[in-house]
Amino acid sequence: MKLLDLSILLMSIGILLIIISFFFKNSSQKIEKDVEELSISIFQETNNLKRRMKIVEEELLLEPEFQVKSKTAPSPQQVQSPKVQQVMQAVQQAAQASKVTSTTTQTKPIHQIIVSQVHELNKQGLSVAEISIRSNLTEEQVRQVIANGGR
Template sequence: MRRSGILNSLIFLLLILSILLFIISFFQKDRTSSVEKEVEELSLNLYQETYQLKKRMKVLEEELLMDGNGSQNQSFSPPRNEINAILKNQVIALHKQGLNVEQISKQSALPITDVQKIILQLS
């Protein structure tokens, strides 16, 4: 009999302890909410920084498009007498693929006359 009394009191004690721990768990600080807030703040900071960078890039692009007199520069093509070696290689590769001069001109952003000069230099 004594053994069942100890068992009953032990079970009762464990039951009380589990109820106590259950109640304490409700008052415990939720760690996930703080992590969620940190992630949200980091996300907002990232979006703001990205927006600022895009704004700066737009200003820089506008400045590059303006020449010294304040008028907009319409052409991005290199000077007529100097064509980049990479562009020359691109024109040559496109010509070897069988594209016509107009298609090569569109893909390389070079005038047709420059494309023709490069192709003629191959011969």
Template structure:
């Protein structure tokens, strides 16, 4: 037999076989698409659950914050100087508290600690 004839027969057999075996890849594509869709749904469900847990934690934190008293932080020296200056100018404790963003009790503590008469 001639070599070209052998190559021609092998080529035809390869083409015929590719029609039968080529369709199996479409099944794999469908499987991959189904897996991708299910993964997307599961991810969305996990995100929803995570949001719900975060909201529960935030609710828990806010109730804890409401039940526990907040301790006074130390007042910065610049704020102390501002309080003393405003007091020297004749401002009331309420006005000083508003301007310095402190509670009235904190303003009184600062004034008493620095020897100012209230």
């Protein structure tokens, strides 16, 4: 009789635990939902950052000075605002100051991308000074690249 009472007691406890488990929320589903929401928000943030970086890169590369000159179009100096002209002058002064220090240091080889950029800017009719500012090279290096034809 005791064996039968023990098995009935264990069975009733098991059934009771099963019924109680239906009333408790499944925490793993909540965690899965939280992780999914987090991954979606991270994905959206990275896409927003990529889009912003692309806009910034385009703004840096597509300034008015990079437009192809036509015979009737005004020169870039006439189109630029005074603030842009001030920035350009400051950059030129900084470039000239860096030229003094760079002449004392050993010259590094110029990357092929910069060489092709120098040639494209030269084809657009920009002066050596403007090319040196945009390519971060000294005027002497720009003249050497143009004279060597990319070699």
